[in-house]
Amino acid sequence: MVAGASAAGLSAAETLRRKGYDGRLVVIGDEPHPPYERPPLSKQVLTGEWDEQRTAMRDPAALDGSALDLRLGVRARGLDLGGRRVILDDGEHLAFDGLIIATGVRARTLAGAQALSGVHTLRTLDDLAALRASLWAGGTVAVVGSGPLGMEVASSLTARNAHEVTVITDESVPMERVFGPAVGEMLGRIHRSRGVKLHTGQTVTGLAGTRGRVSGVRLADGTTVPADTVVLAIGSVPNTEWLAGSGLTVDRGVRCDAYSAAAPLVYAAGDVAHWDHRVHGEPVRTEHRINATEQGAVAAHNLLSELGAAPEPRAAYTPVPYFWSDQYALKLQAYGLLHGADRVEVPYADLDDPDRPRLAAFYARQGLVRGVLGTGIPPRVLRELRGLVTLPKPWEDIRGRAAELLAALGSPRHPAVTRDADRGKAR
């Protein structure tokens, strides 16, 4: 049984089939929609380039081909680990031989947001429909939060040219937590040049409204940023409440071992899984689209192996994390671990041409380089840069090779070498 019908759940289910499991396969999902891609919601769908149907992960024939007992609009309410049963919100008890937990995360919201119309999060297709309806009348938009999602929303709405967009954030520059202050500063300049207003270093204290409709965002300095629509992009909460009292360890997600196992015959995958990454020697939880798919596949394999239904032994899950974000002409692609960096180096940056911005940055913690960010870097070069961070390495081992690879791009107009300025700031 698979609890969760988005990327990780579907990947797990398809992998179970691909590896020969032909028994009953129940997949439950709390949304009414068949599995769909979330990344385009803040990108091509929000700009209007795509209609929502394009987000479907599989066409109906391909879904049928996997012979799933797919139950949509159904939520898990509890887990009886000893009795190997999942309790659904309609009271049904579903027995399982093996379970993959892929219940994902939900968008964080602000107190009081529910009471006002015009306040939105953007995680689901239903969120998108509501946001679109709110945007229909035009007007000003305030985005709260300047992580990749918030900045994608800002760029997509600016691209539509229909909205004045203000981003409000407690970061000193956009995407500071994810990419560090130096890179965030460069990216912030691009957003400003496109007309996005940035209110950085601000703490949001609440929402202002009149007659049930939002009218602005209140800040700690006493001012209010007026807005007809507010988009909250302030992070997420793992969907683990249903596991309370089950005996599984919940700690910022479902705590798993190196094999993605949370208990015998129970695995977790995707945004909800917090597992021991052996290569990095620390527990990792990511909300990356690719992780959902890769971890779903590994969890499925390991479950079959544990059940004696796969010839190969279980495999530790040791991916090179990857995520991307599209903002204007920027396609940001990041490999490895960027979070927790105490030193960031930017050996290449050329952001003068807004239609062809190019940048490469490396992220290290305690002297070991663990991640790389690239934008506008040719795929072959980027794949080589990825190869430099698949295992944590000292700076001396990668600087020379990185310089060689990046020399192929020609000399940047503004070679930006950022060093100790970043120390200790990126989280």
Added chain:
Amino acid sequence: MKVVADYDKCCAAGQCAILAPDVFDQDEDDGIVLVLDPEPPAHLHDAVLQAVTACPGSALKALR
């Protein structure tokens, strides 16, 4: 098996080129998928199915 790519949905992550390099590559400039072998031989089918599942843009299909 026939392999079909939706170039518009491709987000240039390159997973397919890593999992099934005999079937997929990426454009030198923008990283968009290139289907090298639209009708791959049987011994590559499992790798292609892995790539179909792994694609973060749901841009690949394997038709039987």
